[in-house]
Amino acid sequence: MADQSAHDSEIVGRVIDLLGRRDPAQRHEARLLWASRPALYLLLRLSSRGGPIRRVPRLGWVVNDPVVARRILNDGAHFTLLGEGGVGHLWAQVLGDYVYRIFDGPGHADLRSRARDLFTDATARPLVRRVFDPALQPAVERLRAGEVVDLADLSRVLVGRMMADLLGLDLPPEDEHYRAVFGTGERLAKLALGSAASTELPPEVVAQAKPIIADLTRNVPAAFAEAPAETLLGRCRELGLSLEETSGIAALLMVAGTETAATAMARTVALLHDTGQQHQLRESPELLPDAVREGLRVTTPAPLIGRSVSNDVTVGGASMRAGERVMLLTYVANNRVGRFDVNRPYVPETRQLWFGAGRHLCLGAALARAEISHLLQAILDAGPIRVVSRRPARGVLIPSYAELGITTAPPR
Ligand code: HEM
Numbered sequence: 001m002a003d004q005s006a007h008d009s010e011i012v013g014r015v016i017d018l019l020g021r022r023d024p025a026q027r028h029e030a031r032l033l034w035a036s037r038p039a040l041y042l043l044l045r046l047s048s049r050g051g052p053i054r055r056v057p058r059l060g061w062v063v064n065d066p067v068v069a070r071r072i073l074n075d076g077a078h079f080t081l082l083g084e085g086g087v088g089h090l091w092a093q094v095l096g097d098y099v100y101r102i103f104d105g106p107g108h109a110d111l112r113s114r115a116r117d118l119f120t121d122a123t124a125r126p127l128v129r130r131v132f133d134p135a136l137q138p139a140v141e142r143l144r145a146g147e148v149v150d151l152a153d154l155s156r157v158l159v160g161r162m163m164a165d166l167l168g169l170d171l172p173p174e175d176e177h178y179r180a181v182f183g184t185g186e187r188l189a190k191l192a193l194g195s196a197a198s199t200e201l202p203p204e205v206v207a208q209a210k211p212i213i214a215d216l217t218r219n220v221p222a223a224f225a226e227a228p229a230e231t232l233l234g235r236c237r238e239l240g241l242s243l244e245e246t247s248g249i250a251a252l253l254m255v256a257g258t259e260t261a262a263t264a265m266a267r268t269v270a271l272l273h274d275t276g277q278q279h280q281l282r283e284s285p286e287l288l289p290d291a292v293r294e295g296l297r298v299t300t301p302a303p304l305i306g307r308s309v310s311n312d313v314t315v316g317g318a319s320m321r322a323g324e325r326v327m328l329l330t331y332v333a334n335n336r337v338g339r340f341d342v343n344r345p346y347v348p349e350t351r352q353l354w355f356g357a358g359r360h361l362c363l364g365a366a367l368a369r370a371e372i373s374h375l376l377q378a379i380l381d382a383g384p385i386r387v388v389s390r391r392p393a394r395g396v397l398i399p400s401y402a403e404l405g406i407t408t409a410p411p412r
Contacts, residue, residue: 023274023275023339024274025270025271025274025275025339025340026339028270028274028390029267029271029298029299031392032267032392032399032400032401033303033399035392035393035394035399036392036393036394036395036396036398036399036400037396037397037399040303040304040399043059043062043329044303044329044331044332047062047064047329047332048064048332048335048336050064052064052065052067052068052316053065053068053315053316053317053318054318055318056327058197059197059325059327060085060324060325060326060327061318061320061324061325061326061327062326062327062329063316063326063327063328063329063333064329064332064333064336065316065333065336066330066333066334066336066349066350066351066353067349068315068316069305069328069329069330069333069353069357070351070353070357070358071315071316072307072315072326072328073305073307073328073356073357073358073360074357074358075313075315075358076104076358076359077310077311078309078310078311078312078313078320079307079308079309079310079313079326080104080105080307080308080310081103081104081306081307081308081360082099082100082103082104082105082308083308083309083310083323084198084199084200084308084323084325085199085306085307085308085324085325085326085327086199086306086307086308087192087199087306088100088103088104089199089200089308090192090195090199090201091103091248091252093200093201093206094201094206094209094210094213095213095248095251096244096248098242098244098245098248099248102245102248108359109359111239111241112359112363114239114240115235115239115363118232118235118363119363119364119365119366119367120366121366121369121370123366124366124367124369124370124371125370125374127162127165127367127370128162128367128370128371128374129374131158131161131162131165132158132161132162132371132374132375134161134173135154135157135158135161135175135178136154136158136374136375136378137378139154139378140378140379140381140382143379143382143383143385143406143407143408144382144383144408146407146408146409147407147409148388148389148405148406148407148409149405149406149407150403150404150405151265151266151269151379151401151404151405151406152262152266152393152400152401152402152403152404153179153403155261155262155263155265155266155375156178156179156182156183156262157175157178157179157182158178158262158265158371158375159182159257159258159261159262159265159371160177160178160179160180160181160182160185160258161178161181162257162261162367162371163181163182163185163253163254163257163258164177164178164181166231166232166233166250166253167216167217167219167220167223167232167233167250167253167254168219168220168222168223168224168227168231168233169181169218169219170219181216182258182262184212184215184216184254185216185254185255185258185259186258186259186396186397187212188209188212188213188216188251188254188255189255189258189259189396189397189398190395190396190397191205191208191209191212192255192397193395193397199306213247213251216250216251216254217247217250217251220233220243220246220247220250221243221247224236224237224243224246225237232250232253233246233250236249253363253364256362256363256364257364257367257368259301259396259397259398259400260301260302260368260398261301261364261367261368261371261372262400263299263301263398263399263400263401264295264296264299264301264368264372265371265372265375266400266401266404267295267298267299267301267400267401268291268292268294268295268296268299268372268376269375269376269379269385269404269406270387270390270401270404271294271295271298271299271340272291272295272342272376273385273386273387273406274387275339275340275341277291277340277341277342278380278384278385279384280342280343281342281376281380282380282384285377285380287342287343288373288376288377289369289373290342290343290344291342291376292369292372292373292376293346293352294340294341294342294344295340295372295376296352296354296355296368296369296372297334297335297337297340297347297350297354298334298335298339298340299354300330300331300334300335300353300354301354301398302330302354302356302398303329303330303331303399304327304328304329304330304331305327305328305330305356306325306326306327306328307325307326307328308323308324308325308326309321309322309323309324309325309326310322330353330354330356333350333353334350334353334354336349336350337349337350352365355368379406382408383408384408385406385407385408386406386407386408386409386411387404387405387406388405388406388407389403389404389405390403390404390405391403
């Protein structure tokens, strides 16, 4: 069965190559999306042509244009993430009704203004170094010694370490514990997979999600009571959040910041390899922030953002009715300007749409950038790399590599 599906996927991969006639980097990205989420891949491919906004049966309004997408994300008077089609709707069913109070509207605005400095560039960099280096530096040594390192696995372990740190989990130093933390977050995210047509969760999915959240946040009560004010949980306490709300935010961070960050890390390294631009980056290290930005733009780890129309509105000539769903295909919108290129200047139309926009703009953006940047720097320092194996993950919410073997050893 597994052989058959790998074989089918191989054939489809070849068709993608033939149809697309793209460069190797684009081909690998297309194959990854196809293998991880075939229906999503088809939606993105089919929606990349045509007007900026259109109505698709069963899905609702589909937007592929960065400017229209940002206009919707900035319009809190007509769009919400708490209604059908929005991620807040999913969370409210699992976490409780307080989500309606703090995930949108005035309660959310208040929380966001108090949480403004939770992650800044200045605080994220030392945090990433402290949390990543115990696992990253040994991997870099192995690369320097010419061994093969599975960068997809390493990214999962590093992000698992970050989550354990943020959630106050007191775990032994071995990688396996952090791999498991990542896996738990992944299982939780996977439960959202069936929500493309509706964000109303069946009772059995809610029942599966609750123990996973309880497991992930098991140390939050203790850490919430004692954690120093500069830690995430201590900060939530100082902001006046209740323990229940803090546990909810902790669970949200797990889902929002695990698979997204890990896939961006591994795929950006693959893009640097597949485009050959790792060499230019090694010669011109000042391009590192541009490489991070391009990696985020091209991979767009959250490839679509959902919203619900809360009040009738006309956008881009489309008359939307309250209760309808809107899908913002950020992957398509961000990739319109072209392929991965570390020399590409900042693109004003997309800005940083890979992190969303408006009042729900990613809270962990600075942390995610610091994570990708620190990993890229460490890999570049190890020497020119070659990808020796790669395998996409299947049936995951966020398209990603299951395995990405890299080495600095020359080909035999
Ligand atoms: C490359 C990595 C990441 C990407 C691409 C990403 C992307 C996004 C996007 C697109 C949104 C907006 C969702 C919406 O409007 O419905 C978002 C929100 C959010 N992200 Fe991230 N994210 C990343 C990493 C992280 C990390 C590392 C954290 C924290 C540890 C984080 C925490 C959050 C939170 C809490 C929100 C909700 C903000 C709100 O609703 O006010 N994210 N993220």
